Amino acid sequence: MSARPEPPSPALLAIETSCDETAAAVVRRDGTVVGSVVASQAAAHAPHGGVVPELAARMHLERLAAVVDEALAATPQGWAGLDGVAVTRGPGLVGCLLVGTAYAQAAAAARRLPIVGVSHMLGHVWAARIARPDLDPPFVALVVSGGHTDLVHVRSAAEADLLGATRDDAVGEAFDKVARLLGLPYPGGPSIDQAAEGGDPDRFRLPRPLLPDFGFSFSGLKTAVRVLLEREKVAGPFDLETGPLRSDIAAGFQAAAVDTLLTQLEAAIEHTGASRAVVVGGVASNRLLRREAQRRCAGLAEVVIPAPRYCTDNAAMIGVAGWLAVAHRGFDHGPLIVDPGLASYRP
Numbered sequence: 530m531s532a533r534p535e536p537p538s539p540a541l542l543a544i545e546t547s548c549d550e551t552a553a554a555v556v557r558r559d560g561t562v563v564g565s566v567v568a569s570q571a572a573a574h575a576p577h578g579g580v581v582p583e584l585a586a587r588m589h590l591e592r593l594a595a596v597v598d599e600a601l602a603a604t605p606q607g608w609a610g611l612d613g614v615a616v617t618r619g620p621g622l623v624g625c626l627l628v629g630t631a632y633a634q635a636a637a638a639a640r641r642l643p644i645v646g647v648s649h650m651l652g653h654v655w656a657a658r659i660a661r662p663d664l665d666p667p668f669v670a671l672v673v674s675g676g677h678t679d680l681v682h683v684r685s686a687a688e689a690d691l692l693g694a695t696r697d698d699a700v701g702e703a704f705d706k707v708a709r710l711l712g713l714p715y716p717g718g719p720s721i722d723q724a725a726e727g728g729d730p731d732r733f734r735l736p737r738p739l740l741p742d743f744g745f746s747f748s749g750l751k752t753a754v755r756v757l758l759e760r761e762k763v764a765g766p767f768d769l770e771t772g773p774l775r776s777d778i779a780a781g782f783q784a785a786a787v788d789t790l791l792t793q794l795e796a797a798i799e800h801t802g803a804s805r806a807v808v809v810g811g812v813a814s815n816r817l818l819r820r821e822a823q824r825r826c827a828g829l830a831e832v833v834i835p836a837p838r839y840c841t842d843n844a845a846m847i848g849v850a851g852w853l854a855v856a857h858r859g860f861d862h863g864p865l866i867v868d869p870g871l872a873s874y875r876p
């Protein structure tokens with residue numbers, strides 16, 4: 530008699546709509562990502578030079594059902610194989626969060642599935658487990674995105690201390706604003722990453738603002754690029770499209786931003802005595818940051834940086850964090866409360 534096959538680990542449908550990616554994924558309790566679909570709205574927002582909140586919410590409404598169907602198509606049983614729903618309830622754009630949570634709650638009610646509301650920030654941190662399923666706290670997380678630049682001491686699955694944060698612009702926001710100054714397309718992070726290739730990072734030495742208490746400040750760095758461009762204009766006519774000026778400025782800016790992030794990460798590692806670090810969030814897909822983080826933190830037991838598609842916004846990370854929240858406090862009861870300012874690294 531042959532042994533019965535093991536039943537698959539339970540599965541959550543995860544939904545993420547906090548900003549301009551419409552995303553759904555199916556994630557098993559053992560951490561396996563079965564299907565992960567991300568529909569980016571970048572092309573629709575690019576002509577406006579940034580995310581237009583109303584447009585983003587409307588596009589989530591138009592696309593979410595199809596994105597969910599596509600994620601479920603990767604699973605053998607579709608809806609019937611699900612054990613719950615996880616959805617981002619903040620932080621993010623309120624209209625966008627409302628579309629995701631309304632859809633998730635309606636779907637969960639119709640299918641009689643339990644639901645769990647998840648912090649987008651917790652999702653970014655635990656995306657590290659997609660790369661390293663056995664990753665356990667304690668570790669230090671450098672969370673770098675379009676809205677956040679945080680250093681977090683993750684002490685256990687349920688306890689995390691915010692060690693430091695940005696006082697003004699987030700680092701991703703600085704990439705986006707500097708890209709605009711340089712006439713590069715939105716989103717600015719990938720554009721600068723590309724433009725910096727072949728540029729001379731030492732031609733322009735840009736400031737590396739280091740604040741006490743693991744703090745960051747990136748608005749001065751952005752202003753320094755603006756002043757630099759104005760000075761170059763006074764010195765004589767130039768064309769950003771041709772010649773090395775644009776890539777040299779992009780490389781100088783990127784070097785300054787990455788150096789600042791890693792200097793503070795090193796300080797946080799020393800302060801906490803942590804032997805592991807994770808670098809997560811959209812900016813963690815930056816090639817220089819990935820390379821330099823591994824080089825400068827080579828003395829640690831491990832630096833975990835998820836694959837780029839799990840650094841930028843996605844729903845798989847919400848599924849992983851969703852299972853963490855379910856293990857810690859169970860599913861939610863009653864209506865989910867959307868919180869655009871949610872600043873939580875706890876389940």
Ligand code: KG4
Pocket residue numbers: 548673674675676677700701702704705716717718719722810811812813814815816840841842
């Ligand atoms: O995590 P994310 O997708 O969305 C937020 O939660 O904000 O991060 C988006 C940010 C944007 O500012 C984008 O320009 C930046 O991540 N980004 C990058 C790169 N790819 C995305 N920044 C630098 N280099 C990249 N390759």
Ligand code: ZN
Pocket residue numbers: 649653674675810811841842
């Ligand atoms: Zn994000």
